[in-house]
Structure formats: structure tokens, C-alpha cells
Amino acid sequence: MLYELNEWFWQERLWFPEGLGWADLEDRDGRVYAKPRDLWVALPIALVFLIIRQIFERVVATPLASLLGVKETVRLKAQHNPTLESYYCNHTKNPTQTSITSLCKQTGYSERQVQRWFRRRRNQDRPSLLKKFREASWRFTFYLLAFIAGLAALIDVSTATLTLTPALLPPLTILPSQYWYYMIELSFYSSLLVSVASDVKRKDFKEQIVHHVATILLISFSWCFSYIRVGTLIMLLHDSSDYLLESAKMFNYAGWRNACNYIFIVFAAIFIFTRLVIFPFWIIYCTWVYPVTIYEPFFGYYFFNGLLMTLQCLHIFWAILIIRIAMRFLTNNEKVDDDRSDKDETDESEEEEEDETEDKKDMKKNGPVQNGHAVHNNNHSKTE
Template sequence: MPESAWKFLFYLGCWSYSAYLLFGTDYPFFHDPPSVFYDWTPGMAVPRDIAAAYLLQGSFYGHSIYATLYMDTWRKDSVVMLIHHVVTLVLIVSSYAFRYHNVGILVLFLHDFSDVQLEFTKLNIYFKARGGSYHRLHAVVADLGCLSFCFSWFWFRLYWFPLKVLYATFHSSLLAVPDIPFYFFFNALLLLLTVMNLYWFLYIVAFAAKVLTGQMRELKDLREFDMAEAQSPKPSKAE
């Protein structure tokens, strides 16, 4: 539970700050995605408010790589999770270095929202059985959070992300800067991020199918992977 509480607060803070940048300032990137490349020049100054978000997120994903390798329980998708963290950190560092930070803020905003809901739902799953008794309020909130998480994952990562980010990076970037550097490099990483979002969405669909068909009555993490079971040798025919 402490890990989920920490992650919930972190993602909530990061997403709220990204939302503030996109909706509480003069940045038009969400409503006008092609604007991320307006007036782009190599070596342009990075605004301090965006640089602060980059520093925070870069530090987090740097730690996440270490945590996945040496601290977290190994799961079915841990390899994909590790690739995700590496790709994200490379995108953060390289987009800052080559001044694609406007796109980066949009990417972070669209990805952090579902993580907020995921950790919030996990917390309520823990709370519903705390103290050896059943707490119905937390159970209802966990169920609603699960539904909201499924919807937000699709809407933010699989609908808005291609609609706003990929459209801007694949199409609008060439219109604004015809010879924009590292075009294929950044778009390849963003496509890889999209593929991983689709991969995890399969887990979400599998989870929903189990709930709807009655195969699962309690919320559980489909990512759980029993390492002892996976590593134990199967009995041979001779045995």
C-alpha cells in the first residue's frame, strides 16, 4: 500500500501540473496540437515551467528503471514495463535536448491520468479489507475506479494520443519544419509507446471479460506473476 500511495500522490501531482500548463496558461498545445511546432528552432529556450516538469518526470523514470530491475516483484509484463521506462526516459531526455518539449508536455499529460486512476483504485482495494473487516464504500469506489480506469486508458492513450500527438509529430511537424531533425527517431519511439499501450490494453480487456463472465469476483491485478511457479521445473515423464 505505501508504494501505491506514493505513486498516487506523484502521478496526481504531475498530471495536475501538466493540466495547469495546458489549461491554466497560454500554451495552446492541447486544443491546437500542431502549435507544438510553431516557431520551433534548434536550441530554443525551454520555459522554466516546462523544464521543471521535465526534471521531475525524468528523475522518476530514472528511478523506475532501477526499481523494476532490482526492487519490484517480477511480473508477466515486467520486460515490457522495463522497455516502457527506458523508452520514456529516452524520450524525455532527447526531447528536452532537441527542444521538442512542447510535445513532451502533451505526452505526459495524456499518459499520467490513467496512472492516477490505477493507483487510486489499488488504494481502495487495500482499504476495503483493512482491519479485518469489509468496507463497502471502498469496495464501491474500487469498482467505479476500475471502470473509469479502463475508459480513461482507451480515451487518453489510444484515442487522444494518436489524434493529438502522433498527428502533430507525423504530419504537422513536416508542415511547420520541413527538414525537422530526428523525425524518424522520435516518431519510432512514440509508435513503440503506442504499441505498449495497446499491449496493456489487452490486459484490461481480459480483466473486463473475466469480470463480465463471472470468472472473477474480486478485483485483482492481472499483471501478477508467480515467479516461483514460473521458475520451478516441470516434472518429467520419467518422474
């Protein structure tokens, strides 16, 4: 059954236009073509990327964070309370006033004590600045090196690759630079898909998953069917702006406001030009419009362009967020903040400090306090 499924999946009429087939991708006369089995190389390289990342974040990113002045906030831990912990995990991290009143009756805590417990508990789950800086510095390093490697790979290819004429045909021989560029890009996005569960989660978490899956499918598909010329340009186009975004994040976490703002504006300009102009009106035009003048559409044609349109929808989604951030900065000179950041990422340590200040005032008025209340008025000090 598996053999029959494999034969059906790889049948020529699904993936090739009329007149072409697997025989056209066989090595001959010194010409070497991409083969589906080559993609297995990406799996061990992806594992190597995960290991290198751990080493990089500890040996390079952490000292760099210290050098740039990335400071960690000391967060107070919430004392263990089964009732509050159960409510936090099973219901909500931000209880309503009615829920707080109910929890006060169940635990014997005052309202301020319950509010403070939830505040401290939320802070425990929030990613630290150092964690976010490490992730951004790792992605910045890869995207920058990948962009340089992509430019170097283009030096080896013919003018036909640059013009995308024709976009998908005929297949070109694979050069060593293209082979490694493909394998490294595929391995990196595979490693991102594995690590996304432990990385800092933002509002566009689902969109990121869709992006990684679509990118992996695009890279794999374009390799299997020798759409190398268009695949190389798509990867280079994406890497051209991503390293700027990650560098802006790094400066933002370090508190370098001006550097962050101006790098972000440059990133926004390049992103909009490459993703909303070049990508749809050049790349997609050459894969969607031009090919049908040469051959009849087939399943692989629709599948490939469907993935490209998925990426384009994500580009539009992110472009709206980017323009919104850029407009705030240009019109009001506000700090550049990532609209993708979830409210759960916002540190409430300042509110903790305000609570501590209130405690000191209460101590002056009523004597020693515990958890924000004078001892002689606190009937629950033992439970605290």
C-alpha cells in the same frame, strides 16, 4: 576520439530539419530555450526521489495501510535444507512429481514434507501486501501531484502548445513551470528505473523496463531539441489515468472490493480514450503526418516518432489486459485482479492452513505428529 564522437552525435543534420540548427536555440531577445546540459539536474533530483520514497513509505504509507486494514499474513519459514535449497534456486520453485520423489530419496523426507518445504519457501519470496501497498501509494501520490502540476503548467503556455500546430516547430521559450515539470518527470522515471529491480516483479516486467527507458529517452529528446509543446502534453496524457490505477490497487490490497472495481472501470475508460484515441490520432498525427508537409523527414523525426510508436505498442498490450479484466467484472461481477500478477505472487498460506488442519486430524488419530506425520511412523524426526 570522444570529442569526435561527441561532434558526430550532435551534428545538426541528424537532429534538425533543413534550415534549422543549434543557433536557433540560443537565448536571445529575452527568450530562453531548453539546453541539453539542463538534463544533468535530473540526476540529483532522482536520488532525492529515492530518499523521499523510503521516508514516505515508512511515515505515510505504512500508517495509511494500517488505517485501511491492510493485514499481513504470518508466514512460516522453511527449515534450512541444502539439498532442497539448491534445487529451489538452481532448477525450479515448483518441482514435478518425479522430482519430488527423487528429492525424497535424497533428503529422507516424505512427499508431504517436501511439498510443504517448497510451499513455505515460495511464500518466503513472495512480496507482502504491505510492500505492494507501499509501492502503489507512492506512485499514486506522485502521479496525482504530477497530473495537477501538468494542468497548472498548461495554464502558462500559449494556444499553439495546445493545438500542436506545428507539432515540432518553431521552438518556444521555456517557462519556469515547464522546466520544473520536465525535470521532475524525468527524475521520477529515472528513479523508477533504478528501483524496478527491488520492486514487486510482475509478468510485464520487461515491458515496464522498455516503457521506462522509452519515456526517459522521449523526455530527454524532446527537451534537448525544444519539442516542449508535444512533450508536455504526452506526459500529462499519461499521468491522467495512472493515479487511478494505483488507487485501485491500494483499495484492492486493503480488501475494499467495490471501491477497487469501480475505480478500475473509470481508469479503464480514461486509459482507452487517452492512450488509444487521443495519443495515436492526435499526438502521433501531429508528430508523424503533419510535419512532413513542412519539411523533409530527418533522423530526429524518425527517432522521436519511433519512441512514440514504441509507447503505443505498449499501450495496446496493456489495453488488452485492461479490457480482459473489465469484461470479467462487467459480465460476471468477478473481483478485479491484475492479470499482470505473476503466479509467484499468489500466497499459498491457505494451503498451509489446510496442512495444519490435516496435522490436527492426524494427531487425533495417531497421536503427536511432526511435519504432518505421526511420530511413531516418522523415521526422520531428527533431521527435521
